[in-house]
Amino acid sequence: MTNNKATTLTFKKWQVGDVTVTRVLEMDPLTIAPEWLLKTDVETVKKHAWLKPNFATEEGQIIVNIQAFIIEAGGLKIMVDPCIGNDKPRESPLFAMHKGPFLEHLTQAGFPPESIDIVLCTHLHVDHVGWSTRLVEGKWVPTFPNARYLFARVEYENAKVDKGPEAEATYLDSIKPVVDAGLVTLVEFDHHINDEVWIDSTPGHTAGHCCIHISSKGQEALITGDMMHHPVQICEPDVCSTFCADQDQARRTRKSFLGKYSGTSAVVLGTHFAEPTGVRVTPHGDVWRVEEA
Numbered sequence: 001m002t003n004n005k006a007t008t009l010t011f012k013k014w015q016v017g018d019v020t021v022t023r024v025l026e027m028d029p030l031t032i033a034p035e036w037l038l039k040t041d042v043e044t045v046k047k048h049a050w051l052k053p054n055f056a057t058e059e060g061q062i063i064v065n066i067q068a069f070i071i072e073a074g075g076l077k078i079m080v081d082p083c084i085g086n087d088k089p090r091e092s093p094l095f096a097m098h099k100g101p102f103l104e105h106l107t108q109a110g111f112p113p114e115s116i117d118i119v120l121c122t123h124l125h126v127d128h129v130g131w132s133t134r135l136v137e138g139k140w141v142p143t144f145p146n147a148r149y150l151f152a153r154v155e156y157e158n159a160k161v162d163k164g165p166e167a168e169a170t171y172l173d174s175i176k177p178v179v180d181a182g183l184v185t186l187v188e189f190d191h192h193i194n195d196e197v198w199i200d201s202t203p204g205h206t207a208g209h210c211c212i213h214i215s216s217k218g219q220e221a222l223i224t225g226d227m228m229h230h231p232v233q234i235c236e237p238d239v240c241s242t243f244c245a246d247q248d249q250a251r252r253t254r255k256s257f258l259g260k261y262s263g264t265s266a267v268v269l270g271t272h273f274a275e276p277t278g279v280r281v282t283p284h285g286d287v288w289r290v291e292e293a
């Protein structure tokens with residue numbers, strides 16, 4: 001997967017008042033069967049023609065990204081959801097022993113690992129915390145040595161005892177080493193990083209799941225994490241992921257979020273949304289659709 005081509009990459013950015021959000025992809029967009037990720041099927045995806053071509057194929061396969069966002073706010077560089085990571089033993093073939101140029105791309109985007117001040121995770125699943133650490137001489141060491149890693153207390157307490165897919169390995173190689181290095185601060189829901197960035201509790205996918213809320217000069221943006229994985233969940237809000245801890249709570253949270261931001265200027269940055277990734281939610285009958293932000 002390593003890309004050695006000497007290309008000049010461009011990185012998508014969103015301006016939210018005085019705050020800038022930059023996207024760094026970990027891998028090329030993935031085209032997958034909806035059943036792998038969501039409790040739905042190709043026929044349901046195909047019903048919604050507006051999902052094509054960006055979010056779905058003609059055949060009803062879904063397109064998703066693995067990506068991180070870097071928020072620049074009030075002089076801080078905040079890494080949100082550092083993806084899967086390299087060299088990690090995982091059960092999923094998609095994640096196992098991945099080797100990609102994420103850190104090189106992050107540096108090209110203007111954010112060498114040493115420059116990151118804060119790491120935020122919407123939750124502590126395998127594809128949201130992987131680059132917290134990297135393998136150096138056989139040991140997992142913090143990738144962002146100068147950062148404070150802020151984990152929601154509820155999420156961290158659950159991650160320690162989670163027996164779900166990939167959870168124990170993820171805890172041991174991606175979470176525990178940064179705790180042991182003294183870089184973690186446990187925070188409560190609604191913790192404010194500064195006047196412009198805070199976390200909103202959005203439980204369901206996990207009990208401690210949070211969205212990242214950005215507000216500056218009257219403009220708003222939200223990073224979804226896995227509160228929803230794919231835009232089909234905007235027009236089919238009852239569709240949960242196959243990895244949700246509490247599906248009823250996840251549905252309530254998703255519908256409340258979509259109702260709250262529908263028809264507003266808020267930019268919804270979908271953590272797994274393919275291009276254009278940043279969208280505005282618009283009403284459509286009893287449910288919703290999106291338009292590019």
Ligand SMILES: [Zn+2]
Pocket residue numbers: 125127128226272
């Ligand atoms: Zn995810």
